Amino acid sequence: xxxxxxxxxxxxxxxxxxxxxxxxxxxxxxxxxxxxxxxxxxxxxxxxxxxxxxxxxxxxxxxxxxxxxxxxxxxxxxxxxxxxxxxxxxxxxxxxxxxxxxxxxxxxxxxxxxxxxxxxxxxxxxxxxxxxxxxxxxxxxxxxxxxxxxxxxxxxxxxxxxxxxxxxxxxxxxxxxxxxxxxxxxxxxxxxxxxxxxxxxxxxxxxxxxxxxxxxxxxxxxxxxxxxxxxx
Amino acid sequence: xxxxxxxxxxxxxxxxxxxxxxxxxxxxxxxxxxxxxxxxxxxxxxxxxxxxxxxxxxxxxxxxxxxxxxxxxxxxxxxxxxxxxxxxxxxxxxxxxxxxxxxxxxxxxxxxxxxxxxxxxxxxxxxxxxxxxxxxxxxxxxxxxxxxxxxxxxxxxxxxxxxxxxxxxxxxxxxxxxxxxxxxxxxxxxxxxxxxxxxxxxxxxxxxxxxxxxxxxxxxxxxxxxxxxxxx
Numbered sequence: 001x002x003x004x005x006x007x008x009x010x011x012x013x014x015x016x017x018x019x020x021x022x023x024x025x026x027x028x029x030x031x032x033x034x035x036x037x038x039x040x041x042x043x044x045x046x047x048x049x050x051x052x053x054x055x056x057x058x059x060x061x062x063x064x065x066x067x068x069x070x071x072x073x074x075x076x077x078x079x080x081x082x083x084x085x086x087x088x089x090x091x092x093x094x095x096x097x098x099x100x101x102x103x104x105x106x107x108x109x110x111x112x113x114x115x116x117x118x119x120x121x122x123x124x125x126x127x128x129x130x131x132x133x134x135x136x137x138x139x140x141x142x143x144x145x146x147x148x149x150x151x152x153x154x155x156x157x158x159x160x161x162x163x164x165x166x167x168x169x170x171x172x173x174x175x176x177x178x179x180x181x182x183x184x185x186x187x188x189x190x191x192x193x194x195x196x197x198x199x200x201x202x203x204x205x206x207x208x209x210x211x212x213x214x215x216x217x218x219x220x221x222x223x224x225x226x227x228x229x230x231x232x
Numbered sequence: 233x234x235x236x237x238x239x240x241x242x243x244x245x246x247x248x249x250x251x252x253x254x255x256x257x258x259x260x261x262x263x264x265x266x267x268x269x270x271x272x273x274x275x276x277x278x279x280x281x282x283x284x285x286x287x288x289x290x291x292x293x294x295x296x297x298x299x300x301x302x303x304x305x306x307x308x309x310x311x312x313x314x315x316x317x318x319x320x321x322x323x324x325x326x327x328x329x330x331x332x333x334x335x336x337x338x339x340x341x342x343x344x345x346x347x348x349x350x351x352x353x354x355x356x357x358x359x360x361x362x363x364x365x366x367x368x369x370x371x372x373x374x375x376x377x378x379x380x381x382x383x384x385x386x387x388x389x390x391x392x393x394x395x396x397x398x399x400x401x402x403x404x405x406x407x408x409x410x411x412x413x414x415x416x417x418x419x420x421x422x423x424x425x426x427x428x429x430x431x432x433x434x435x436x437x438x439x440x441x442x443x444x445x446x447x448x449x450x451x452x453x454x455x456x457x458x459x460x461x462x463x464x
Contacts, residue, residue: 018286023309043342044326046278048289054250055287057280057324059346077255092289094276096431103455104382105370106392110275116289138337142427149422150336160338178439190381191446192439195374195455199328202428205409214423220333223427 019171042093063136070133102179122161144219251403258419275327296366330428334411351393378453
């Protein structure tokens with residue numbers, strides 16, 4: 001992707017004590033490409049960190065370039081002030097692909113793709129990498145948006161704290177397919193199957209201050225998430 | 233709702249050191265009804281806990297009855313084994329309502345409704361409350377489903393660990409509306425506004441083993457999340 005993209009194709013991350021999937025291990029996956037795809041499709045990550053033995057879980061936007069996950073915000077934020085001290089962090093994303101409707105209450109489930117990343121974040125000081133991370137945030141949320149908008153000023157860049165978390169210790173967990181009912185329950189007259197769910201856009205709402213002469217651009221009008229690897 | 237519903241209407245949760253919204257405090261909200269609505273609309277919560285100073289963030293399903301949030305799973309799960317020791321927990325949910333597209337990269341944002349809950353979970357031993365919690369899980373994901381499926385057997389109940397987290401120390405954070413651009417940027421010829429996003433169902437996929445004589449029930453065919461308080 002860029003000079004900062006240090007990933008190598010089609011390989012697998014090492015399994016560590018923290019990333020080993022213990023519950024439903026058949027759903028675990030350490031494939032680097034799959035982990036990247038899930039991170040690229042999701043829009044919000046949940047950042048877990050500890051302050052005085054108290055866990056905090058904060059939802060935030062992010063971007064990915066190669067083997068780096070970037071998060072950003074105000075230098076005054078408690079989350080970023082904590083994380084930049086290189087404390088242990090856990091970042092989790094989940095794509096909810098559907099509801100799994102079984103014949104018994106007990107076997108109801110969800111189809112999902114999730115990623116959990118462990119590590120320690122570091123501050124991005126290099127201005128080139130910082131600008132690239134900000135571009136990655138914008139393009140992650142909406143491809144083709146970066147080129148259409150005013151880029152950050154030096155003051156805006158200076159007022160944004162960017163942290164990088166290496167994608168070295170991470171796992172994916174995936175469930176797909178129909179419910180798994182108990183043998184005896186298949187005879188019950190209960191509808192069973194999957195109800196797929198998708199995050200879909202509604203009609204764009206123009207800013208009240210937008211001149212009516214400015215038309216909705218293609219990158220907004222035809223917006224959609226990539227949905228890689230999901231049954232359509 | 234039931235004998236376990238101890239909530240009182242239209243009041244506000246106390247602000248604590250943990251729940252005080254410091255960044256963008258105008259987005260903070262401690263209204264109990266709003267917190268309940270957000271929890272009822274979201275489908276997955278992110279449970280944060282600490283093991284040996286390492287934070288973990290695990291996505292899971294949940295249910296709410298009154299002022300109690302219930303999570304459940306196998307007694308063998310690391311998350312539940314940890315939480316039942318009444319360690320500090322942080323549970324976070326987010327509803328992503330839309331993308332906020334500004335004229336500058338810097339002012340891009342998201343419209344969202346999130347809830348963060350702090351507390352200590354306890355094991356639900358009372359069989360009546362446990363069954364009610366399991367009903368709440370199913371009805372939270374899909375209203376009217378519980379009555380349509382086989383209820384849990386005593387063995388299934390015994391094999392499920394249910395934990396309750398009181399909704400006493402919690403906050404909501406909400407962003408709505410158009411982007412807020414810098415004054416000079418409003419003259420730029422850039423489309424700006426909101427792109428609303430919704431989690432929407434696709435067509436149900438019958439279990440391959442389902443007899444074709446069993447029709448899709450109304451609670452599946454007309455499924456939708458409540459979307460309380462969101463611009464349609």
